[in-house]
Amino acid sequence: MSAATSTRSATVAAEKAAVSAAALQGPAQTPATQRLRLISSKQLESHKTASSLWVTYKGNVYDVTEFAPDHPGGDDLILEYAGKDMEEIMDDIDSHSHSDSAYEILKENLVGRLPITQEEHAALAEAENGGADFTGKDDELVITADFQPSDTDLTSDFEKHAFLDLNKPLLVQVWNGTWGKEFYLQQVHSPRHLKESARLFKSPFLEMFTRTPWWVVPLVWAPISAALFQRATSQFAANALKRATATAAAKAAASSAASSAPSSSAFASFRQLLAGSGSAALAAAKQAQINQTQPEILASVAPAALASTLACFATGVVIWTILEYTMHRFLFHVDEMLPDRPFFLMLHFLLHGIHHYLPMDRLRLVMPPLLFAVLEFPFTRLAYALFPVAIANGIISGAFAMYVVYDVMHYSLHHHRLPQYLREMKAYHLAHHYKNYEEGFGVTSKIWDWVFGTEL
Numbered sequence: 001m002s003a004a005t006s007t008r009s010a011t012v013a014a015e016k017a018a019v020s021a022a023a024l025q026g027p028a029q030t031p032a033t034q035r036l037r038l039i040s041s042k043q044l045e046s047h048k049t050a051s052s053l054w055v056t057y058k059g060n061v062y063d064v065t066e067f068a069p070d071h072p073g074g075d076d077l078i079l080e081y082a083g084k085d086m087e088e089i090m091d092d093i094d095s096h097s098h099s100d101s102a103y104e105i106l107k108e109n110l111v112g113r114l115p116i117t118q119e120e121h122a123a124l125a126e127a128e129n130g131g132a133d134f135t136g137k138d139d140e141l142v143i144t145a146d147f148q149p150s151d152t153d154l155t156s157d158f159e160k161h162a163f164l165d166l167n168k169p170l171l172v173q174v175w176n177g178t179w180g181k182e183f184y185l186q187q188v189h190s191p192r193h194l195k196e197s198a199r200l201f202k203s204p205f206l207e208m209f210t211r212t213p214w215w216v217v218p219l220v221w222a223p224i225s226a227a228l229f230q231r232a233t234s235q236f237a238a239n240a241l242k243r244a245t246a247t248a249a250a251k252a253a254a255s256s257a258a259s260s261a262p263s264s265s266a267f268a269s270f271r272q273l274l275a276g277s278g279s280a281a282l283a284a285a286k287q288a289q290i291n292q293t294q295p296e297i298l299a300s301v302a303p304a305a306l307a308s309t310l311a312c313f314a315t316g317v318v319i320w321t322i323l324e325y326t327m328h329r330f331l332f333h334v335d336e337m338l339p340d341r342p343f344f345l346m347l348h349f350l351l352h353g354i355h356h357y358l359p360m361d362r363l364r365l366v367m368p369p370l371l372f373a374v375l376e377f378p379f380t381r382l383a384y385a386l387f388p389v390a391i392a393n394g395i396i397s398g399a400f401a402m403y404v405v406y407d408v409m410h411y412s413l414h415h416h417r418l419p420q421y422l423r424e425m426k427a428y429h430l431a432h433h434y435k436n437y438e439e440g441f442g443v444t445s446k447i448w449d450w451v452f453g454t455e456l
């Protein structure tokens with residue numbers, strides 16, 4: 001190859017590299033509009049091994065863990081740059097003139113960007129130290145029942161944290177978010193406060209389903225609980241009535257048998273033959289005796305049925321308190337086991353994340369009926385599978401009634417001035433939001449936090 005040809009091909013290669021590299025945007029000059037997860041140098045440091053390998057290029061951070069073993073030049077070349085900037089070597093045509101597909105691979109593995117402005121550096125440092133804005137975890141914070149958070153400045157919040165723009169529908173932003181789980185959890189547990197309810201969807205129709213005023217909960221679930229209570233009571237009464245009627249019938253049969261005591265079976269057959277309708281008369285006599293005792297039976301089964309239903313109802317109330325704790329701790333705060341995928345982050349956000357992100361949003365404080373219907377379904381099925389229907393109905397009635405108490409109380413803890421016990425629970429619950437979201441899961445009481453060692 002002549003010198004001229006090699007110079008020309010080197011120039012062409014250099015231009016190609018420049019074009020390919022240009023396809024990869026470095027950090028934008030307006031960081032707030034480029035919604036990329038901010039990554040600190042400390043975070044970068046923790047991804048420098050073959051099992052978690054991050055590199056940077058033009059200020060962006062790429063996770064090349066999966067690609068490295070397939071690198072045509074060998075994984076050792078990439079490992080050398082673990083946690084470091086590769087701009088020089090990637091674009092160095094003397095080392096290797098990387099094709100467009102090399103830059104494409106980088107693009108597919110983008111995880112975030114390094115901070116540029118002083119504010120971004122400061123925000124990251126604050127986040128790492130659990131600083132002032134990040135009140136979701138702040139041991140120093142003193143929470144009283146009069147705690148009143150101040151409103152968030154929407155524009156500067158977005159500029160500073162590059163998380164969600166509260167001026168725009170939130171759900172699509174969570175879905176498109178390029179930040180990872182760690183950053184999402186940190187941000188979502190840092191409460192923001194708006195005057196109005198935040199918007200989840202652009203479509204007013206969809207938006208309607210995401211807003212639930214507190215009174216919807218008693219309106220929907222209290223009648224269902226009452227109907228189940230009534231049904232359990234009548235089922236208990238019907239069962240008791242059946243048993244008592246059977247006993248009365250047995251007694252009636254025994255007494256009529258004694259009065260007509262046949263001396264021999266041949267004699268009985270002869271009497272019945274003479275009477276013609278002997279068996280019908282016997283049945284009528286039996287029924288008359290049962291009817292005579294019916295009001296007595298009813299009077300005795302009604303209080304017993306009520307007592308049985310009340311016992312099941314009380315069991316349901318206790319079961320709800322356990323469910324309240326376990327669902328809050330292990331489902332709503334499934335944080336550690338949550339897969340680091342947009343779909344799961346979005347589910348987390350819908351289920352409970354939004355409540356921690358905007359804890360005072362009045363229309364996102366109680367569960368929409370549809371959500372509760374989905375959550376309760378497996379538990380009520382289980383109750384019907386395990387217990388006779390009357391017992392199951394009584395238990396479910398108690399659990400639903402306590403759920404209504406829980407959700408209305410939850411709303412009040414956030415928004416009302418309350419009497420003594422509730423004031424204490426208010427400070428306790430707000431501490432779960434603003435002090436340590438990994439403890440204090442009980443809302444109606446601290447009992448299960450105390451039992452399982454998560455008391456705040």
Ligand code: HEM
Pocket residue numbers: 055064067071072073077078081086089090095096097098099100101102103105106
């Ligand atoms: C994570 C960043 C990297 C990516 C995504 C990447 C990607 C690729 C790809 C796709 C190829 C195949 C040929 C091509 O398409 O250009 C390649 C080849 C090569 N790369 Fe990289 N590369 C990276 C980092 C590096 C580094 C840091 C070096 C260090 C010098 C390097 C050196 C080479 C060499 C020498 C070849 C040619 C191998 C051969 O054909 O025998 N690469 N790279």
